Amino acid sequence: MSTRPVRRHSPAVYRRRRLAVLLLVVLVIGAAVALALWRPWEGSAAAAPSPSSSGTAASPDASPSASAGASAGAPATPSGTPSAAASPSPSASTMPVCSSGDVTVSAVTDRDSYSAGAEPQLSIRMENGGDTACAINVGTAAQSFTISSGTDVWWRSTDCQTEPSDQIVQLDPGQTVSSVEPLVWDRTRSSVSTCDDDRPRALAGYYNLVVSVGGIDSEPTQFRLR
Template sequence: MGEQGNSTGGRGPAPVPASRQPVSDKVYRRRRQVAGVLILLIIAGLIAGGIFISGLLSSGSAPTSNAEPASTSSAKAKPAVKPGTPPAAVCDEAGIKVTATVDKPAYGPEEFPVLTLRVTNSGKSPCDINVGTSQMEFQITSGEDVIFNSMHCQLGATDLVKNLAPGASETANFVWKVKRSAPGCAKVAVEPGRSGGTYAFVAKLGKWSSEPVTFTLQ
């Protein structure tokens, strides 16, 4: 009975529970320091994690320094030539043929011959040929006498390179006014004779020339 009175009686103050014991200033400051250090560590970890994640995102989207810039062209790229592809065939100049023709075998007193130069690629490979007026030559002779040559008075000669496929041809026409010509376009007093005179026409294109074709003037 007496022990019970000691636990509940008023003889002295009741003992203070351990959780409510006052904390000294020294312990309080130490706890604040520990909490501050923990907060700094957490913040540092978050920052480091954010930088790492940002680095992963940027490395996935940004090109490296060795990457080629993206093409802005809409045209499709041509495939590369496969190894072992044989080279393109070379032009066979022996297959280039020049022919001369006239529109009529004989001409009346008021008619003018129409001379035609034709170049044909009779070879098996395409050829780049200069078919400009700088290479064309229409020449008319009577025996050994050169009656007319289109080069004598030519002005503004031009170059014109064309690719002639196998079997392809290019033609050029020239109307001869039945006049003589001389080198340097010098004046000529004597005119070609008609009255049944026979003439030969030869067409030339650069290094190539035709076989002569004959006609008469009435």
């Protein structure tokens, strides 16, 4: 039985085979690096809108009326000033000024009778009974609270007022607004010369509250101190 001699390839053939394997390894590594940098699986996820953003934009609950109600309910100015339901309006300056023929101003107390030591809380209510919107100054510079007993004036909110301000608001037909916060009377007699001093205490009896806003006066509201 005869044997054939094994044929050996030339060194050039081996070099070509090693070069081909090396090129294949380089291609595999290059593809892996490209995938790591490109991250095509993240591209599709980034292009899709998130559920939270799309839900907010298309939410049927975010109605215009809800937004308007929120803005309409914002407070106007501190204690004693009518609520911002009659909110400042850029067009208020071009509107007719509210008059006593259209707007009714009422003096409001939180109780009809106060036990010894209880301090009355005073508020303002305004109602536009006219057919058109009008502008009125509800700032602290244009309002006053006056408490009297008979002809004797006991207390004025303007006696010791500091930094009065103006605020022009629009009052629509049929609209009623009230004070944001009540003004508290400490049951003492006021005067411009005793703002920082001890003042006489009010005696038990009947008192009347009159308020004024934007030049419109209220009718007296009676209450009792015990």
